[in-house]
Amino acid sequence: MARAEPVRYMFELAGVEYEDNRVSQDQWKEIKATTGLGQLPVLEVDGKQLPQSAAIYRYVGRVHGFYPSDACECAKVDVVTETVSEFNPDLGKIFIESDQAKKADLIKTLSAEKFPKRFSILEKLLVKTNEGKQWFVGDKISLADVQVFCILHDLIPVVIGLGPGGLDLKDHPHLAAFLDRFKSEEKISQWIKKRPVTSF
Template identity: 40%
Template sequence: MPAYKLTYFNGRGTAEIVRLVFAAAGIAYEDVRLEQDKWPELKPKTPMGQVPILEVDGTMLCQSNSIARYVAKVAGLAGKTPMEQARVDMIMDVMDDMGKKGNAVFWEKDEETKAEKKKEYEETFLPQFFTCVNKLVGDSGYFVGNELTLADITYFNTTNLVGNYFKLPNVDEFSGLKK
């Protein structure tokens, strides 16, 4: 088995999805938590001047979703057919949309505008979003097939992260999502 080394700052952030895939698959890896003072030295050595990075037997990969997809493929969590893999990618992109919209609210500097955007995000966007996402859950309670995939892990990670900062709708209102 290859040696895996994941490097990211000392926090959950964009590397958390990769950590969750490793955990779900039971794959051992080195989890390097980078302190800010070490970043200037490492930055020029990374493919795109950013983290997270995953080193696989010395080959460096970047971009958290690309890394997560790679690990999911290795672990058998990426979908079994091209259509299942496309559905996993679709859920990842959908959840990325939710996160990006939340980030725009979170990083808003003007407090009055931020309060307005937060209200719209929590009271309008999120209920509509979860209504749509609920339709994508299969009868099995999984997004793809009858077992855990990267789609389910992405849903868990994104809703957990967004739920730390925003009030999420009551999941009991969404029959597919509570399974």
């Protein structure tokens, strides 16, 4: 449910057939050298490998209609992308902390201040379009929505030990309503029900 998940959401929404290849640590040791940058995720299309999640998101977004053609609208999507990516350093710190007491402290501190501040920024971006009653950019689901859903519904709650959908967003009602709206898209709810439960 990490960096590859936005791609799976886009494929599911667009009805694209794809091979969802999740590798174990042992398999990773064997194939790491065969991936261009030695990192995952990698998208393989017609035998060509594309690394770097942000590049993959935009590529899939462009091909399947989740990335606008208008430069101004693209920039709005990019602003959301960058805002979402600002969670990553803190999530990384929590993820790699092996001392359970320190991990719990870190989660408590970040959940009390830094995360809610970032939720407020996302909410501010959301209400700029259609008073926050629909999607982040324009009037249809874009890469921006996919990424926000992924970080708020999947990644943050999983990393802080709550499980998907476990985040308390009562102080951010527009975001909470947005998550419900996105999740009630039939293809999304179906995917969430059927997807394999793995860390990645």
